[in-house]
Amino acid sequence: MKVYLDNAATTKIDPVVLEEMMPYFTEFFGNPSSIHAFGRKPKSAIEKARKAVAKYLNASTSEIFFTSGGTESNNMIIKRSITDLGVQRIITSPAEHHCVLHSTEAVEKLGIHVDYVKLDNKGNVDYNHLEELLANDSRKTLVTIMHANNEIGSMTDMEKIAELCAKYNAYYHSDTVQTIGYFPFDVQKTKVHFLSGASHKFHGPKGCGFIYISSGAMVKPYLDGGAQERNMRAGTENIYGIVGLGRALELAAENMQANREHIEALKKHMISRLQEEIPGVKFNGDVENGHYRVLNVALPPNGKSDLMLFNLDIAGIAASAGSACSSGSDIGSHVLKSINADPACSNIRFSFSRFNTMDEIDYAVDKLKEIMEIKVEEKVG
Numbered sequence: 477m478k479v480y481l482d483n484a485a486t487t488k489i490d491p492v493v494l495e496e497m498m499p500y501f502t503e504f505f506g507n508p509s510s511i512h513a514f515g516r517k518p519k520s521a522i523e524k525a526r527k528a529v530a531k532y533l534n535a536s537t538s539e540i541f542f543t544s545g546g547t548e549s550n551n552m553i554i555k556r557s558i559t560d561l562g563v564q565r566i567i568t569s570p571a572e573h574h575c576v577l578h579s580t581e582a583v584e585k586l587g588i589h590v591d592y593v594k595l596d597n598k599g600n601v602d603y604n605h606l607e608e609l610l611a612n613d614s615r616k617t618l619v620t621i622m623h624a625n626n627e628i629g630s631m632t633d634m635e636k637i638a639e640l641c642a643k644y645n646a647y648y649h650s651d652t653v654q655t656i657g658y659f660p661f662d663v664q665k666t667k668v669h670f671l672s673g674a675s676h677k678f679h680g681p682k683g684c685g686f687i688y689i690s691s692g693a694m695v696k697p698y699l700d701g702g703a704q705e706r707n708m709r710a711g712t713e714n715i716y717g718i719v720g721l722g723r724a725l726e727l728a729a730e731n732m733q734a735n736r737e738h739i740e741a742l743k744k745h746m747i748s749r750l751q752e753e754i755p756g757v758k759f760n761g762d763v764e765n766g767h768y769r770v771l772n773v774a775l776p777p778n779g780k781s782d783l784m785l786f787n788l789d790i791a792g793i794a795a796s797a798g799s800a801c802s803s804g805s806d807i808g809s810h811v812l813k814s815i816n817a818d819p820a821c822s823n824i825r826f827s828f829s830r831f832n833t834m835d836e837i838d839y840a841v842d843k844l845k846e847i848m849e850i851k852v853e854e855k856v857g
């Protein structure tokens with residue numbers, strides 16, 4: 477059996493999405509910048525996808541720009557807010573994705589001040605500390621704090637952060653790469669200036685994403701070149717990617733509640749089996765209030781811990797030691813460090829999708845127990 481439980485790293489493309497993309501590899505291959513008929517078809521497909529994203533966010537189409545993914549969107553906003561919006565200080569969290577942390581480190585080298593908001597041991601933001609940071613420094617500030625953490629699933633209250641940013645006249649960017657397609661958004665209600673999305677996290681293709689830039693906070697292009705994306709993002713468009721992104725987001729929005737219920741049931745089932753059958757198991761992050769598709773399990777120290785992921789892989793189960801980008805390296809997860817996770821435990825991130833089944837969860841738990849050599853008589857409760 478092959479069980480894919482690494483959906484926070486990337487998701488399987490939905491066959492319906494792939495079908496929608498296919499003609500743009502073949503029949504409709506024109507360059508959307510061309511004014512002839514070959515260019516017009518892909519051009520209108522891009523605008524259709526833009527409308528789907530704008531509708532999902534309740535934004536204007538003029539505020540949506542396609543990019544190569546979450547990394548580019550996050551880099552763009554952090555770096556361009558310095559050059560174009562007069563930002564002199566950034567507030568972020570120590571548990572952000574490396575594309576945010578490394579971008580803030582890059583601008584810090586250029587003289588920008590960076591503050592890190594405190595997190596509790598479940599990865600939740602200390603909002604009092606955030607307010608203190610905002611209140612104690614009058615420099616123009618960009619707050620960049622993610623919506624859901626990709627390793628532990630802990631979530632931030634976007635409404636609260638938006639209110640604080642409005643109160644102290646700061647720009648607010650949220651890395652929503654893990655939540656676009658999984659939660660409803662309304663940028664008319666939540667006063668956020670920038671949101672980043674990546675299609676491959678919601679059953680769309682890789683290498684395609686978007687940035688929402690509110691009309692009051694327009695920046696200049698991050699890539700210089702042609703006039704694509706209304707002069708905001710140069711380079712011939714990734715048409716099939718954009719078409720796939722739009723369709724994947726439409727499907728995610730249409731089926732959000734049903735998908736959520738299905739995934740939540742899988743997560744709950746895994747939690748209860750692990751709690752009942754693996755003595756001493758714990759969870760990293762905020763299991764109750766975190767993202768419903770992420771479960772970071774802290775397995776008690778065990779002779780088999782070191783090779784846990786390897787053994788799971790041999791058993792056909794794909795999971796992750798943290799974010800995909802850090803797995804395989806021995807530096808350990810900066811996210812787990814930021815919440816003082818027990819270094820003696822073997823920490824494994826399981827992340828689910830609507831394509832997973834209860835049988836797959838049972839198989840994964842059974843194999844986990846087998847690897848840990850937990851026998852039935854050790855069961856507690």
Ligand SMILES: Cc1ncc(COP(=O)(O)O)c(C=O)c1O
Pocket residue numbers: 484485544545546547548573575622624625626651653654674675683685799
């Ligand atoms: C929270 C978060 N931000 C940003 C990214 C980067 O997105 P992309 O892979 O599309 O560049 C990821 C992907 O792992 C992520 O989980």
